[in-house]
Amino acid sequence: MSAKKKRNHNNRNRIWLFVFISIVAVCFFSPLFVAYNVTEVDLRNVLQQPNSQHFFGTDSIGRDIFSRVLYGGIVSISVAAVTTVVGLTIGLIYGGISGYVGGKVDNVMMRLVDIICSIPSTIIVLAFQMVFPNKILGLVIIMSLTNWMTMARVIRGKFMELKKTNFIMLAHGFNIPKRVIIFNHMARNSTLSIIIIATFTFAGAIVTETALSYLGVGIPIDTPSWGNMINNAQNYILTGKWWVALFPGIMIIISSLCVNFTGEYLKNKYVS
Numbered sequence: 672m673s674a675k676k677k678r679n680h681n682n683r684n685r686i687w688l689f690v691f692i693s694i695v696a697v698c699f700f701s702p703l704f705v706a707y708n709v710t711e712v713d714l715r716n717v718l719q720q721p722n723s724q725h726f727f728g729t730d731s732i733g734r735d736i737f738s739r740v741l742y743g744g745i746v747s748i749s750v751a752a753v754t755t756v757v758g759l760t761i762g763l764i765y766g767g768i769s770g771y772v773g774g775k776v777d778n779v780m781m782r783l784v785d786i787i788c789s790i791p792s793t794i795i796v797l798a799f800q801m802v803f804p805n806k807i808l809g810l811v812i813i814m815s816l817t818n819w820m821t822m823a824r825v826i827r828g829k830f831m832e833l834k835k836t837n838f839i840m841l842a843h844g845f846n847i848p849k850r851v852i853i854f855n856h857m858a859r860n861s862t863l864s865i866i867i868i869a870t871f872t873f874a875g876a877i878v879t880e881t882a883l884s885y886l887g888v889g890i891p892i893d894t895p896s897w898g899n900m901i902n903n904a905q906n907y908i909l910t911g912k913w914w915v916a917l918f919p920g921i922m923i924i925i926s927s928l929c930v931n932f933t934g935e936y937l938k939n940k941y942v943s
Contacts, residue, residue, distance in 0.1 A: 684932045684935050685936055687933055688929070691930060694744065694929065695744075695748060697741060698748060701738070701741035701742060701745070702742075705735075706735070706738070707725075707734070707738045709895050710734070710895075711734060713729070713732075713733030713734070714732065717729065717731060717732060718730070718907065718915070719733075725737065727740060727914060727918045728914040728915070730915055731907060736915065739895040739900060739919075742895045743895040743899070743919060744897065744922060744926075746807075746890055746896040747877055747881065747898070747923075747926075750811055751873055751876035751877045752873065752876075754811055754814040754815045754818060755869060755873045755876050757811075757815035757819075758815045758822065759822050759865065761823075762821070762822025763823075765780065765784075766823035766826030766827040767827075767857065768780070769781060769827045769830075770826060770829065771849075771853055773831065777831075784820050784823055787817075788820050796814075796817070796883060796888060797888055799813040806889075806890065810889050810890065818879075822865075822872065825868050826864065829857075829860075830861070833856075834857070866934060869934070870930050870931055870933060874926075874927045874931050877897075877923065877926055877927055878923070880898055881901065881923050882898065883898065884897075884898025884899045884901075885898045886902075887902065900916070901919055901920060
């Protein structure tokens with residue numbers, strides 16, 4: 672790719688970054704300017720089409736969809752962000768230890784990852800959510816515990832590659848503490864891999880939360896989230912009430928695209 676094309680490509684990806692920052696800002700500051708309570712029932716305005724008072728229309732019990740989409744963004748993005756950070760932290764530590772130590776320890780740790788990956792994550796989530804009293808906290812915990820394996824595998828491979836390099840061997844020769852080698856040298860030189868996995872994990876977490884909430888095992892039904900809104904709208908899509916599902920669906924798609932293109936922008940910026 673020529674320098675001009677690469678620059679244009681980065682500029683387009685920067686626009687996606689700006690869009691994502693705008694979505695996050697609007698959602699998290701929405702309590703300051705939304706006109707309607709997200710849980711307020713208004714039976715006089717049931718299933719109203721988008722208009723000057725309700726920009727995105729109303730749902731089956733008269734709640735303002737615009738307010739609920741913005742508040743739902745706070746919930747969906749927060750869950751995705753927390754689970755991504757926790758999952759990446761676990762994966763970084765686990766994969767780093769496995770790749771750095773190697774040998775039998777590496778074999779045992781990777782076989783454990785293979786066993787966990789062989790169990791469908793949906794079954795784990797369903798079982799955990801049935802016994803956990805706080806559904807939101809339970810969703811965050813179980814999503815964090817099921818999305819770290821990819822990160823662990825990538826970091827393990829990167830660490831095994833890095834520990835054979837000259838500067839790591841020199842660090843060992845100078846008796847630099849292992850924790851410094853792992854976190855200051857190897858982890859820092861794995862930044863590109865971390866960025867790539869983090870963006871895919873974050874985008875996947877948004878979709879996962881949406882899917883689980885749609886199935887009724889994610890965010891509690893009384894708490895607005897993009898998945899819950901689509902779940903509530905499924906009975907009205909075929910009756911022509913398109914706006915009930917359209918706007919939360921658009922937010923899910925745009926947010927996922929923004930995260931992926933933002934990762935591309937950060938990757939190109941880091942490489943250059």
